[in-house]
Amino acid sequence: MEIRMNLEKEWAEGKSKHKFLIQYYVYESDGMFIAYCPSLDITSTGFDFNDAVAQFHEHFQLYIEFCLEQNTLIEDLIAHGWKLDGVTISQPSFDELLMKQEFKHLMESSTEYERLNAILKFEACPA
Numbered sequence: 001m002e003i004r005m006n007l008e009k010e011w012a013e014g015k016s017k018h019k020f021l022i023q024y025y026v027y028e029s030d031g032m033f034i035a036y037c038p039s040l041d042i043t044s045t046g047f048d049f050n051d052a053v054a055q056f057h058e059h060f061q062l063y064i065e066f067c068l069e070q071n072t073l074i075e076d077l078i079a080h081g082w083k084l085d086g087v088t089i090s091q092p093s094f095d096e097l098l099m100k101q102e103f104k105h106l107m108e109s110s111t112e113y114e115r116l117n118a119i120l121k122f123e124a125c126p127a
Contacts, residue, residue, distance in 0.1 A: 022060070022091070025106060026052055027113035038103035039091035040080055053116070 024037035026049060035056035036043045044059045046052030067073035078084060081092035091097075098104050106113060 021117065023115060023117050024056060025113045025115050026056075027106065027111050029111065036102065036106070038097045038100050039082070040077075041100070043102075049114075 022037055022039065024035055024042075026033060026035045028034070033046045033049050033052035034043060035046070035052040037056070037060070040060070040063065042056065042059050042063055044052060044055035046055050064073065067076050074084065074089070077089055081096050083090045083092075098107060
């Protein structure tokens with residue numbers, strides 16, 4: 001399955017609205033729940049499933065906000081293997097993601113996981 005995200009922004013009341021469609025995995029290891037997005041190398045943990053998901057959403061938002069502040073979002077996504085096509089950027093293929101050790105280990109293990117597709121939205125005030 002190919003996940004794509006549209007980099008076009010909407011402006012409302014002096015704020016830009018960003019919408020990202022990403023895929024990440026949640027699994028339990030050593031009594032902790034781990035949320036991991038291989039296409040961005042973002043990992044978070046929580047004491048339960050919902051806590052790990054909430055922490056992941058927060059880490060994702062901090063990552064995006066930092067990249068926007070530094071004006072490095074596109075460069076960083078490309079460095080993570082994303083492909084740019086006009087205003088649309090696509091995450092790396094499943095085979096490309098399997099080259100990442102943490103993801104390969106998860107896929108090859110007997111660990112049970114849940115794959116989630118998320119549309120994450122946030123607003124950023126222009127500088």
